[in-house]
Amino acid sequence: MRILITGGAGYIGSHTVKALAAEGHEPVVFDNFSTGHRWAAQWGRVEEGDLADRERIRSVLDKHCIEAVVHLAGSAYVGESVSNPAWYYRNNFVNTLNLLEAMIAAEVKRIIFSSSCTVYGIPETLPIREAAKVDPISPYGESKRFIERMLHWFEKAYGLQWLAFRYFNAAGADPDGDLGEQHEPETHLIPLVILAALGKIFPFRIFGVDYETPDGTPIRDFIHVSDLAQAHVAGLRFLSGQGASMPLNLATGSGESVGSIIRAVERLSGREIAVQPCPRRAGDPAVLIADASRASQLLNWHPRYGIDTILETALRWHSRNGGGKPDSS
Ligand SMILES: NC(=O)c1ccc[n+]([C@@H]2O[C@H](COP(=O)([O-])OP(=O)(O)OC[C@H]3O[C@@H](n4cnc5c(N)ncnc54)[C@H](O)[C@@H]3O)[C@@H](O)[C@H]2O)c1
Numbered sequence: 212m213r214i215l216i217t218g219g220a221g222y223i224g225s226h227t228v229k230a231l232a233a234e235g236h237e238p239v240v241f242d243n244f245s246t247g248h249r250w251a252a253q254w255g256r257v258e259e260g261d262l263a264d265r266e267r268i269r270s271v272l273d274k275h276c277i278e279a280v281v282h283l284a285g286s287a288y289v290g291e292s293v294s295n296p297a298w299y300y301r302n303n304f305v306n307t308l309n310l311l312e313a314m315i316a317a318e319v320k321r322i323i324f325s326s327s328c329t330v331y332g333i334p335e336t337l338p339i340r341e342a343a344k345v346d347p348i349s350p351y352g353e354s355k356r357f358i359e360r361m362l363h364w365f366e367k368a369y370g371l372q373w374l375a376f377r378y379f380n381a382a383g384a385d386p387d388g389d390l391g392e393q394h395e396p397e398t399h400l401i402p403l404v405i406l407a408a409l410g411k412i413f414p415f416r417i418f419g420v421d422y423e424t425p426d427g428t429p430i431r432d433f434i435h436v437s438d439l440a441q442a443h444v445a446g447l448r449f450l451s452g453q454g455a456s457m458p459l460n461l462a463t464g465s466g467e468s469v470g471s472i473i474r475a476v477e478r479l480s481g482r483e484i485a486v487q488p489c490p491r492r493a494g495d496p497a498v499l500i501a502d503a504s505r506a507s508q509l510l511n512w513h514p515r516y517g518i519d520t521i522l523e524t525a526l527r528w529h530s531r532n533g534g535g536k537p538d539s540s
Pocket residue numbers: 217218219220221222223224241242243244245246247248260261262263282283284285286287302306325326327328377378379380381382394
């Protein structure tokens with residue numbers, strides 16, 4: 212299939228483009244490189260563009276005879292969304308409306324959307340299932356929820372087929388070493404712990420050491436980025452076979468505490484990490500673990516990598532690429 216990947220130069224997008232190309236698809240990256248990287252767009256064609264420009268999206272869809280869209284482009288900092296909600300409604304919600312309108316006009320009827328576990332807010336029960344209450348506590352999470360609702364109504368009105376992948380914590384790097392995580396600023400736990408081990412962050416701040424968890428630190432469900440990428444390959448196959456539209460959790464279903472991640476990175480890197488216990492952050496639940504069995508069954512998708520591979524690949528990536536790859540490479 213000829214597939215447009217919005218945000219294909221970003222962290223998850225670039226791994227997804229690689230997986231789609233390996234599967235024989237023809238990926239076309241659509242990205243404005245605001246947080247993505249030119250070095251990460253290594254497979255398929257690249258169309259520089261902004262989702263704010265509906266005509267540009269339409270012309271790219273037509274030019275490449277696109278058959279399906281994987282939509283990852285957007286802004287993804289929870290904290291920033293609280294201080295600047297207008298931007299999150301514009302870049303995530305309004306710009307996705309542009310994309311969907313361009314798709315309908317170009318008669319492209321299949322889309323996989325990058326949603327997020329943040330749509331659930333503070334979960335009432337664990338593990339979190341797709342049927343759980345959707346009640347986001349940040350504009351970021353809410354922008355994802357609005358987009359899911361928009362997809363629902365676009366299916367009814369225009370026959371759009373969609374999957375909303377609710378990723379839990381994406382982590383790790385391409386096992387071949389071609390790609391990895393490079394966000395500026397970095398806010399994700401695993402790269403931050405690794406940067407602390409490499410001496411680039413001092414001390415490492417743990418937000419909350421008094422949770423009701425075995426070591427007092429929060430527990431999260433980490434999923435390897437290449438497993439997420441494979442889920443998109445499986446999701447497109449599912450939609451091509453006229454699979455039903457729905458949200459799906461993408462996770463491993465097992466939890467790791469912040470403390471256990473720190474200890475594992477210390478072991479792997481052979482370096483001690485100086486930690487500073489800090490108060491809990493507002494809105495950070497003690498435990499976030501998903502039930503991803505629906506995605507496993509429907510897509511015949513099974514995560515291949517556990518936490519050890521996540522940490523090994525991420526550590527290798529950050530050790531090799533120091534302070535980050537330059538965008539000219
Ligand atoms: N990383 C995670 O753990 C995680 C978890 C849940 C959901 N998500 C979602 O997955 C998606 C990808 O996340 P990521 O970590 O790879 O982020 P990322 O910032 O690395 O990638 C986002 C990409 O979108 C591009 N982009 C942003 N706005 C654009 C616009 N208006 N037009 C064109 N391109 C634009 C950026 O340049 C970048 O390449 C996001 O939608 C994010 O909300 C990520």
